[in-house]
Amino acid sequence: MKIKVIDIFRDKFTGEVYNPGTILDFEDEARVQDLESRKLAERVETMETPEEKKGVKISLFDKEFEKKVLINALKSIGAQASGNMKEETLLAKVSELDEESIAKLKVTLGIEA
Structure with a gap:
């Protein structure tokens, strides 16, 4: 699912730094929930399948x-x-x-x- 970075953070797996406005695509629901709970990213509505x-x-x-x-x-x-x-x-x-x-x-x- 696609998420939009809302606060700068360093990816704990890759070490890459993501800036606000960056759109990322993650398959791991738990990871997306973690980023959302820490107010680092939010889900982006995608087009319907x-x-x-x-x-x-x-x-x-x-x-x-x-x-x-x-x-x-x-x-x-x-x-x-x-x-x-x-x-x-x-x-x-x-x-x-x-x-x-x-x-x-x-x-x-x-x-x-």
């Missing part, structure tokens, strides 16, 4: 949800999810959840109150 434009539906709990809705719901309960994950990967993430997290996910998706 073709499948997001089509509104890809994912079947879960006997209902269909847009991919983006499921990703946001997973993120809201603390599970890692991103827009570039395939349907199978997202479903695998759901299957890894414990009972409590599944209950939270169902509430977030509006299946249970």
Whole structure:
């Protein structure tokens, strides 16, 4: 995912110094969250992928949800999810959840109150 540097910092892995305004591309969600939490960078909205434009539906709990809705719901309960994950990967993430997290996910998706 693309991030924009908002405060100068030195990359702890490469030693490279990044200045404000620089756009970087990282795959590691944890690393992006770390940079955001330390106010060093922020996510940059990227153009939607073709499948997001089509509104890809994912079947879960006997209902269909847009991919983006499921990703946001997973993120809201603390599970890692991103827009570039395939349907199978997202479903695998759901299957890894414990009972409590599944209950939270169902509430977030509006299946249970």
